[in-house]
Amino acid sequence: MRTFGAAEHGYDAGMATSDRIAQPWGVRTPYGRGENWPSRTDMFLADGVRAETVERWVPSASVLHSNGDAMDIAVKDGRIVGVCGRTNDRVNRGRLGPKDLYGWQANHAAQRLTEPLIRVDGRLVPTDWDTAMERIARRSRELLDGPGPEAIGFYTSGQLFLEEYYTLGVIAHGAIGTPHVDGNTRLCTATAAEALKESFGSDGQPGSYADVDHADVIALYGHNVAETQTVLWARMLDRLAGANPPGLLCVDPRPTKVAEYATVHLAPLPGSNVALMNALLHELIEHDWIDHDYLAAHTIGFEDLAQQVSGWTPERAADICRLEARQIRQAAELLGAAPRLLSTVLQGFYQSHQATAAAVQVNNVHLLRGMLGKPGCGVMQMNGQPTAQNTRECGADGDLAGFRNYANADHVAELAELWHVSPEDIPHDGPPTHAMRMFELAEQGSLRMLWVSATNPAVSLPELARIRGILARPELFLVVQDIFRTETAELADVVLPAAAWGEKTGAFTNADRTVHLSEKAVEPPGSARPDLDIFLDYARRMDFRDRAGNPLPPWTGAEDAFAAWQRCSAGRPCDYSALTYAKLREGGVQWPCTDEHPDGTERLYTDGHFPTDPDYCETYGKDIADGSTIEEQDYRARDPRGRAIIKAADYAPPHEPPSEQYPLVLITGRTLYHFHTRTKTARAPQLQAAAPEVWAELCPQDAQGAGVSEGDLVEVYSRRGAVRARARITGIRPGVVFLPFHYGYFDDDGEHTRAANELTRTELDPASKQPLFKTAAAAIRLIEHSDGVAPAPTTGASKPYGANVPETVGGERALADHECAEPKGGVAEPVS
Ligand SMILES: Nc1nc2c(c(=O)[nH]1)N[C@H]1C(S)=C(S)[C@@H](COP(=O)(O)OP(=O)(O)OC[C@H]3O[C@@H](n4cnc5c(=O)[nH]c(N)nc54)[C@H](O)[C@@H]3O)O[C@H]1N2
Numbered sequence: 001m002r003t004f005g006a007a008e009h010g011y012d013a014g015m016a017t018s019d020r021i022a023q024p025w026g027v028r029t030p031y032g033r034g035e036n037w038p039s040r041t042d043m044f045l046a047d048g049v050r051a052e053t054v055e056r057w058v059p060s061a062s063v064l065h066s067n068g069d070a071m072d073i074a075v076k077d078g079r080i081v082g083v084c085g086r087t088n089d090r091v092n093r094g095r096l097g098p099k100d101l102y103g104w105q106a107n108h109a110a111q112r113l114t115e116p117l118i119r120v121d122g123r124l125v126p127t128d129w130d131t132a133m134e135r136i137a138r139r140s141r142e143l144l145d146g147p148g149p150e151a152i153g154f155y156t157s158g159q160l161f162l163e164e165y166y167t168l169g170v171i172a173h174g175a176i177g178t179p180h181v182d183g184n185t186r187l188c189t190a191t192a193a194e195a196l197k198e199s200f201g202s203d204g205q206p207g208s209y210a211d212v213d214h215a216d217v218i219a220l221y222g223h224n225v226a227e228t229q230t231v232l233w234a235r236m237l238d239r240l241a242g243a244n245p246p247g248l249l250c251v252d253p254r255p256t257k258v259a260e261y262a263t264v265h266l267a268p269l270p271g272s273n274v275a276l277m278n279a280l281l282h283e284l285i286e287h288d289w290i291d292h293d294y295l296a297a298h299t300i301g302f303e304d305l306a307q308q309v310s311g312w313t314p315e316r317a318a319d320i321c322r323l324e325a326r327q328i329r330q331a332a333e334l335l336g337a338a339p340r341l342l343s344t345v346l347q348g349f350y351q352s353h354q355a356t357a358a359a360v361q362v363n364n365v366h367l368l369r370g371m372l373g374k375p376g377c378g379v380m381q382m383n384g385q386p387t388a389q390n391t392r393e394c395g396a397d398g399d400l401a402g403f404r405n406y407a408n409a410d411h412v413a414e415l416a417e418l419w420h421v422s423p424e425d426i427p428h429d430g431p432p433t434h435a436m437r438m439f440e441l442a443e444q445g446s447l448r449m450l451w452v453s454a455t456n457p458a459v460s461l462p463e464l465a466r467i468r469g470i471l472a473r474p475e476l477f478l479v480v481q482d483i484f485r486t487e488t489a490e491l492a493d494v495v496l497p498a499a500a501w502g503e504k505t506g507a508f509t510n511a512d513r514t515v516h517l518s519e520k521a522v523e524p525p526g527s528a529r530p531d532l533d534i535f536l537d538y539a540r541r542m543d544f545r546d547r548a549g550n551p552l553p554p555w556t557g558a559e560d561a562f563a564a565w566q567r568c569s570a571g572r573p574c575d576y577s578a579l580t581y582a583k584l585r586e587g588g589v590q591w592p593c594t595d596e597h598p599d600g601t602e603r604l605y606t607d608g609h610f611p612t613d614p615d616y617c618e619t620y621g622k623d624i625a626d627g628s629t630i631e632e633q634d635y636r637a638r639d640p641r642g643r644a645i646i647k648a649a650d651y652a653p654p655h656e657p658p659s660e661q662y663p664l665v666l667i668t669g670r671t672l673y674h675f676h677t678r679t680k681t682a683r684a685p686q687l688q689a690a691a692p693e694v695w696a697e698l699c700p701q702d703a704q705g706a707g708v709s710e711g712d713l714v715e716v717y718s719r720r721g722a723v724r725a726r727a728r729i730t731g732i733r734p735g736v737v738f739l740p741f742h743y744g745y746f747d748d749d750g751e752h753t754r755a756a757n758e759l760t761r762t763e764l765d766p767a768s769k770q771p772l773f774k775t776a777a778a779a780i781r782l783i784e785h786s787d788g789v790a791p792a793p794t795t796g797a798s799k800p801y802g803a804n805v806p807e808t809v810g811g812e813r814a815l816a817d818h819e820c821a822e823p824k825g826g827v828a829e830p831v832s
């Protein structure tokens with residue numbers, strides 16, 4: 001039995017409670033550069049439950065962001081009754097964020113799917129598993145016998161477990177032989193993967209969260225870490241509160257918490273990231289803030305970059321970004337003078353214009369400055385979803401499993417050998433079909449069956465009117481596997497009820513390569529089943545077999561699937577070969593984890609050697625500006641021989657710039673309290689109450705121009721649709737309107753007026769194929785004045801400007817416990 005507090009430090013030594021809606025980051029535990037981040041153990045238990053009366057604590061990690069906060073699930077009477085952060089875990093040292101603390105309540109929500117549904121005479125009706133699965137198997141057989149494997153597509157997630165993705169990848173690539181498999185990771189971190197591949201030869205974060213402990217400057221590019229990885233921000237806040245605090249560079253058009261604490265805050269006009277990056281690189285070169293030895297020994301391509309950025313003076317970029325040249329110079333100096341620089345990149349770059357080109361320039365800053373593979377010198381091309389890294393590793397994003405190169409015949413042969421199939425069975429003629437292409441194929445009619453697991457495209461894809469039309473096509477056989485009856489499920493032919501986190505076992509990997517095991521704590525509701533079991537049931541019904549006549553995939557449970565994945569990953573950059581379930585039960589471990597590195601690997605590329613060898617690399621790469629593929633012989637002709645590749649790109653203006661009719665740039669994104677389409681967070685009362693309805697953020701000038709003040713009902717409209725929302729006046733940069741994308745159209749009686757994606761457009765980054773959710777032209781008009789205020793939280797970037805708005809609080813029901821290892825707190829000794 002675990003007793004919170006009593007075991008380690010004597011009961012109530014540093015124990016306290018706080019409202020973690022009002023204080024999302026909790027209390028400070030300051031520390032100085034080079035010191036260990038002190039622990040702080042956070043716990044939230046259901047009303048009336050005390051730590052002493054919890055029956056079991058089941059190890060897991062959080063699934064409502066990519067940070068990988070380790071936690072134990074509290075179980076009593078067969079139900080989840082709370083969570084407690086794991087004090088000794090390398091990622092969070094016991095801390096949890098608001099979604100971690102309160103989000104588990106969704107597991108027991110009354111609206112959980114408990115039985116399969118099939119469409120009969122136009123309506124979804126309950127059925128049994130046999131009927132539902134046979135319907136899917138029958139349709140699959142018809143399509144395989146008729147038009148063939150390319151009529152079938154799978155659209156999965158960044159929220160399942162590693163074992164589930166690997167199984168799905170083997171079914172799609174090995175057993176069916178369809179190239180149409182992708183994840184919602186395409187909307188999320190396709191650009192992270194692409195940027196890592198283009199610069200370093202393979203996906204995989206070079207750095208570690210421990211770099212926060214050592215960095216002198218932390219640069220955050222389009223990353224609102226304070227709201228989207230709250231525990232990582234708590235680590236940064238603790239450094240800021242300690243000795244030798246780091247400088248912060250924030251590049252974000254909104255007044256985020258990061259911006260508030262920043263040494264330099266640049267708020268560029270959305271869609272101008274490449275112009276800004278080129279000017280920053282221009283300044284690094286101009287001032288010779290460059291590690292020439294590193295550059296010569298470990299990179300190729302510097303001359304191209306130097307030439308590309310030579311004309312990009314701060315003045316030129318300032319004009320495009322609508323910044324002052326002086327601010328860009330200050331930012332460059334911060335980057336250029338830092339002895340240890342850590343950078344993070346996320347959706348403000350990945351979902352904006354020229355995504356890969358911009359993200360790669362951040363890698364270039366690190367290559368120029370020789371700031372990789374050393375403490376404090378990481379670059380985090382962040383993930384967003386909890387298990388996005390696994391979607392990519394296991395091939396469920398269409399890439400081949402184990403970061404293998406589809407254009408390398410030896411890599412395909414290795415997979416064929418592992419799966420006992422022939423190389424021709426594995427589609428590898430060209431790059432994998434990306435998600436938006438799959439929807440296009442369904443629209444055109446050649447994709448006839450789409451199996452959607454753990455994602456809600458009817459809310460999360462751009463240009464929803466079009467997406468609804470595609471999903472509703474009678475010619476498309478749509479399978480939806482979810483834990484709730486989502487907007488997407490409403491359009492399905494078959495709905496499969498899945499077991500959720502806490503109800504099934506599997507491993508997953510966070511944004512700094514830390515793998516955690518999440519074990520089953522409670523039974524799923526009704527007849528809901530783990531996603532792994534559903535995929536395996538399908539494979540058995542389809543009687544997929546390998547060359548020797550054995551079932552394909554051959555495994556029957558999570559641990560066997562994991563063992564098969566270990567073999568598949570062996571020798572590849574994401575090597576899990578020495579990482580067993582037994583080892584994971586001791587806590588999080590960073591891959592690669594091999595016999596030589598049995599405790600995992602904190603940082604990649606410590607010796608300056610990169611996985612760019614032509615025989616080893618994950619890709620021969622692309623032109624980062626236009627997306628065209630580089631052929632094998634061209635790559636070999638410029639063989640980087642283990643050096644990193646510096647790729648330059650010119651700035652190109654956005655394709656839908658503001659106009660007279662649509663004078664604003666629309667950006668969309670997140671708030672601290674909700675996760676995506678809110679299937680879980682809307683069902684956690686503390687979270688839902690903190691951000692109950694959609695709002696629109698505007699700066700005072702733009703609001704005034706439209707005759708709008710705080711709380712007024714406005715319509716935000718683009719060429720594609722309109723959304724109604726209460727206006728929140730904030731310090732957002734002029735010319736920009738922000739909408740959170742969390743609010744689907746579900747509660748709206750079919751009136752499609754809430755979802756941000758009614759307004760977004762179908763445009764992709766040419767290299768990563770990630771949709772642009774952050775650069776479109778829009779306009780606003782006043783619908784009606786109001787005496788009230790917008791339903792937006794006051795704690796983060798939606799903080800009100802001027803108006804008298806009550807603070808966002810959670811009250812009594814949001815009180816959570818915490819206990820600090822060093823209850824004294826205080827400032828740590830400076831490190832020389
Ligand atoms: N609370 C919460 N946390 C989450 C999630 C969630 O839904 N809710 N989702 C998780 C997932 S899947 C993801 S992908 C991450 C996303 O995490 P983030 O990327 O941090 O979140 P976003 O709000 O999408 O976008 C970040 C910022 O980009 C800025 N931005 C917009 N356009 C531009 C631009 O052109 N240039 C620059 N420089 N900045 C721009 C926006 O102002 C915004 O503040 O969060 C993860 N964590």
Ligand SMILES: Nc1nc2c(c(=O)[nH]1)N[C@H]1C(S)=C(S)[C@@H](COP(=O)(O)OP(=O)(O)OC[C@H]3O[C@@H](n4cnc5c(=O)[nH]c(N)nc54)[C@H](O)[C@@H]3O)O[C@H]1N2
Pocket residue numbers: 157158159160184185187188189347351384385453454455456457459460461481482483484486498499500501531668669670675676677678679680741756757760773
């Ligand atoms: N406008 C705009 N659009 C965006 C973004 C943006 O910033 N702006 N961000 C994009 C990004 S980064 C992302 S990641 C996507 C997210 O978009 P989605 O993936 O569509 O959003 P979620 O609400 O996370 O959907 C996950 C679904 O999986 C279900 N689920 C949860 N756990 C399980 C499980 O264990 N098994 C199964 N079978 N189902 C489960 C949930 O109930 C939910 O319906 O949205 C993208 N869309």
Ligand SMILES: [Mo]
Pocket residue numbers: 187188189384385
């Ligand atoms: Mo994401």
